[in-house]
Amino acid sequence: MTTDHIRYDVLARDALRGVLRKVLSDAAAHGLPGEHHFFITFVSKAEGVKLSPRLLAQYPEEMTIILQHQFWDLAVSEDRFEVGLSFGGIPERLVVPFSAIKSFLDPSVKFGLQFDTSDTETPAALPAAPTPSAVSVPAPAAEKAAAEGEPTTPGQGGAEVVRLDRFRKK
Numbered sequence: 001m002t003t004d005h006i007r008y009d010v011l012a013r014d015a016l017r018g019v020l021r022k023v024l025s026d027a028a029a030h031g032l033p034g035e036h037h038f039f040i041t042f043v044s045k046a047e048g049v050k051l052s053p054r055l056l057a058q059y060p061e062e063m064t065i066i067l068q069h070q071f072w073d074l075a076v077s078e079d080r081f082e083v084g085l086s087f088g089g090i091p092e093r094l095v096v097p098f099s100a101i102k103s104f105l106d107p108s109v110k111f112g113l114q115f116d117t118s119d120t121e122t123p124a125a126l127p128a129a130p131t132p133s134a135v136s137v138p139a140p141a142a143e144k145a146a147a148e149g150e151p152t153t154p155g156q157g158g159a160e161v162v163r164l165d166r167f168r169k170k
Contacts, residue, residue: 013115013116016113016115017098017099017101017115019113020098020101020104020113021076021078021081021098023038023104023106024038024074024076024081025076027067027074028074028075028076028081032067032068034108035108036106036108036109037066037067037068037069037106037107037108038066038067038068038104038105038106039064039065039066039103039104039105039106039107040064040065040066040067040096040101040103040104040105041062041063041064041101041102041103041104042062042063042065042096042100042101042102042117043061043062043100043102043117044056044059044060044061044062044063045060045061046097046099046100046117047097047099047100048079048080048095048096048097048099048100049094049095049096049097049100050093050094050095051063051092051094052092054087054090055087055092055094062102065083065085065094067083070085070086071083071084071085072084073093079097079098079099080095080096080097080098081095081096081098082094082095082096083096099117100117101115101117102114102115102117103115
């Protein structure tokens with residue numbers, strides 16, 4: 001088996017995380033345009049994630065937040081974003097490194113990204129990590145979850161995960 005010394009998987013993952021950084025930076029600077037809103041799922045106990053003990057007890061494995069109408073002080077840096085949200089009427093400040101993000105979804109335009117968070121610090125000597133993938137989500141499932149205000153995992157409701165390999169010429 002040939003060794004990938006270039007690490008295309010890491011380059012692709014970092015490029016797609018750059019999409020998140022750009023979209024969140026634009027939202028921080030100008031707000032969310034039109035009907036755009038974001039579902040962001042991340043690993044609760046990943047290195048660099050900062051949650052209150054109350055939220056960590058409630059979401060010990062992973063958490064999905066929705067950035068739509070009621071969020072504040074969105075700040076984006078090279079490796080993470082910070083945002084203020086209210087949970088049960090209690091304001092909270094969350095810090096989420098991009099490396100902790102499992103999925104990103106904008107159901108208004110049926111766009112999503114899914115990441116494998118198990119390989120955030122993969123040494124070059126290990127086999128290539130799975131490629132990040134795009135997610136196609138049916139609008140009714142995403143809109144229902146957003147309307148109910150439930151923290152849900154993007155991809156529920158029969159969503160189709162489309163791997164980038166699918167588009168590669170054979």
